[in-house]
Amino acid sequence: MGGLVGQSRGKAGLRACGCAMVGFILVAGCADDGTPKGAASSGTPGTSATPSGTGGSGAAGTGASAPADKPGAATAIAMPPLDESKQPRTAAEARTLLGRVIIAEQDLGPQVVRSTPFESDPGRWPVLDEACVWQTDGLPDDVLATSTRHFHIPAKDGRGRVRISATVTVHHNREESGWETARAMEEVLRCPDQKLREGEDLKKLWGGALYLGEQMNGWTEDAFSESGDYVSAQDGGPHPYIWSQAQFGPVTMAISAKAAKGVTNDDLTAFVAQGTSVMMIQAKQQLGKAAG
Structure with missing residues (x-):
């Protein structure tokens, strides 16, 4: 929805700095088609961010395999x-799709x-x-299904715990x-300081967004990212x-990562790029037209 997001972008001078952030993630973590680059050698806490070889929950066996000669790289799928x-028409169909993407x-x-x-x-x-305080409410009319999964890297060797969340949301259509x-862009403009919960x-x-074809974005219909400080x-x-959030048709896929003592922004970028890329590949497999 480049036109819709473009209307939001025009409301402030966010776009210039936002493009730099989105471009950084694409350069540092992904190739143009969404394939992670360098995740296996990015200095992430513990060991490399190498995928297991199967993407998502494995609900339908459609995960993206990592080529044996390229550790840490998911299979590339061009934008179909x-x-x-x-596209799912019911909440039940949306939940099935969600399970195959997240x-x-x-x-x-x-x-x-x-x-x-x-979950x-x-x-x-x-x-x-x-x-500017986050609350929870019932699903809005434009959402068929959504799910967030929470992960972490345990504290070890003087480094604090890294917190990672993955969210997939299925709408009725691309416009929604x-x-x-x-x-999401408007929320950053309105609330540069946000309370997640008491004590967080x-x-x-x-942040900012890049529509498909703008600058280095060749892997998602809209690439949105934000960054800041976690306290x-x-x-x-x-x-x-x-x-970082990506979009393909009616589906949005997002990864958030929070650092702790001894964990750098570059450490987080590898995980964010890896997770977003794998989910995008799986969404394309599920919703894209077959070649030929």
């Missing part, structure tokens, strides 16, 4: 046309484990209120998923924070 006949912990690397709670309530939706991206805050947020009563801070 959307096959509208494959990643599991092994897609991010062997050091990544599930957090508790692992969000499928009937709830995050809402940023007027006071485009508006989701536009609203995001500070100095900034926690438990983890201290400020520490780096990154959010």
